[in-house]
Amino acid sequence: MRIGELAERAGTTTRTLRYYESRGLLQARRAENGYRTYDEGDLRMVRQIRTLQDFGFDLEETRPFVDCLRAGHPAGDSCPASLAVYRRKLGELDTLIGQLQSVRTEVGAQLARAELEASAEVPGGPEPRCELNREDEDR
Amino acid sequence: MRIGELAERAGTTTRTLRYYESRGLLQARRAENGYRTYDEGDLRMVRQIRTLQDFGFDLEETRPFVDCLRAGHPAGDSCPASLAVYRRKLGELDTLIGQLQSVRTEVGAQLARAELEASAEVPGGPEPRCELNREDEDR
DNA sequence: GTAGTCCTTGACGTCGGCGTCAAGGCAAGG
DNA sequence: CCTTGCCTTGACGCCGACGTCAAGGACTAC
Numbered sequence: 310m311r312i313g314e315l316a317e318r319a320g321t322t323t324r325t326l327r328y329y330e331s332r333g334l335l336q337a338r339r340a341e342n343g344y345r346t347y348d349e350g351d352l353r354m355v356r357q358i359r360t361l362q363d364f365g366f367d368l369e370e371t372r373p374f375v376d377c378l379r380a381g382h383p384a385g386d387s388c389p390a391s392l393a394v395y396r397r398k399l400g401e402l403d404t405l406i407g408q409l410q411s412v413r414t415e416v417g418a419q420l421a422r423a424e425l426e427a428s429a430e431v432p433g434g435p436e437p438r439c440e441l442n443r444e445d446e447d448r
Numbered sequence: 449m450r451i452g453e454l455a456e457r458a459g460t461t462t463r464t465l466r467y468y469e470s471r472g473l474l475q476a477r478r479a480e481n482g483y484r485t486y487d488e489g490d491l492r493m494v495r496q497i498r499t500l501q502d503f504g505f506d507l508e509e510t511r512p513f514v515d516c517l518r519a520g521h522p523a524g525d526s527c528p529a530s531l532a533v534y535r536r537k538l539g540e541l542d543t544l545i546g547q548l549q550s551v552r553t554e555v556g557a558q559l560a561r562a563e564l565e566a567s568a569e570v571p572g573g574p575e576p577r578c579e580l581n582r583e584d585e586d587r
Numbered sequence: 588g589t590a591g592t593c594c595t596t597g598a599c600g601t602c603g604g605c606g607t608c609a610a611g612g613c614a615a616g617g
Numbered sequence: 618c619c620t621t622g623c624c625t626t627g628a629c630g631c632c633g634a635c636g637t638c639a640a641g642g643a644c645t646a647c
Contacts, residue, residue: 313623323624328605342613344624364551367603386562395559402552406545412503413541420534423525452593462594467635481643483594506633 319355458494
């Protein structure tokens with residue numbers, strides 16, 4: 310199959326496939342006329358890459374999976390190097406999720422505090438005080 | 449104070465402050481010699497921006513907070529527009545955290561499955577099968 | 588005067604993962 | 618023959634938040 314069909318069957322674009330090739334993830338045979346030629350194994354590789362990218366893996370992280378498939382293994386994650394990437398990713402995800410949760414907590418607290426002060430200001434409070442402290446201005 | 453001191457006191461760089469100015473977030477007065485001049489209010493604005501960026505807000509999202517400070521309010525989140533940004537951000541965070549958690553679950557499941565198959569392969573299993581199905585190759 | 592440190596504007600570089608355009612080759616149908 | 622639709626390589630564009638370099642002006646200290 311040629312690049313257009315591979316792109317369509319993998320749910321991506323020809324540009325993306327050529328980009329993968331430029332990164333050394335995909336290796337195409339060439340027909341006599343110079344066209345790239347792919348087989349079902351290539352389709353599996355591309356699908357593996359796409360799946361991992363959907364998970365938020367960046368391209369370099371998909372390389373072990375692709376290498377694993379190219380080595381003839383039945384799945385991209387049949388190799389130790391792929392499992393190592395999985396594990397590293399899990400750690401990164403846990404860290405990131407934790408950070409986001411603490412940010413969420415902080416932002417939530419800020420919102421609650423700001424809403425409180427706003428409601429304390431409205432029901433008869435003073436106008437918004439529109440002057441700064443002018444004493445200590447130029448350092 | 450001049451740009452170098454502001455940068456230092458805000459924990460950032462002069463390049464960053466000029467960038468903020470180019471984005472319209474910061475407005476510097478000019479001394480006779482052309483140097484930018486800042487006051488304590490500017491320092492508060494920069495610190496507000498930095499705090500929000502640490503939370504993962506992008507620059508545009510900090511604009512309402514800066515505008516609020518410039519309008520003379522005591523805090524950057526004393527204005528409704530800022531509260532709206534807080535709320536929107538909370539929603540985005542919840543969505544993102546949820547997505548990451550489901551990814552985490554999926555990756556964890558993949559890892560567990562792959563580890564199982566690997567352990568089923570090792571203790572006397574066959575060599576890694578290094579041939580692909582060749583029948584249905586060229587589509 | 589001159590060395591050193593600050594400041595100025597302008598412009599190009601970075602990173603990832605492509606999008607998009609340009610200019611042209613190849614194959615098939617009418 | 619001509620159009621259409623695929624394919625080729627090459628190269629610039631994009632986004633965000635700056636980093637980094639260049640060339641030169643301003644001010645201070647000695």
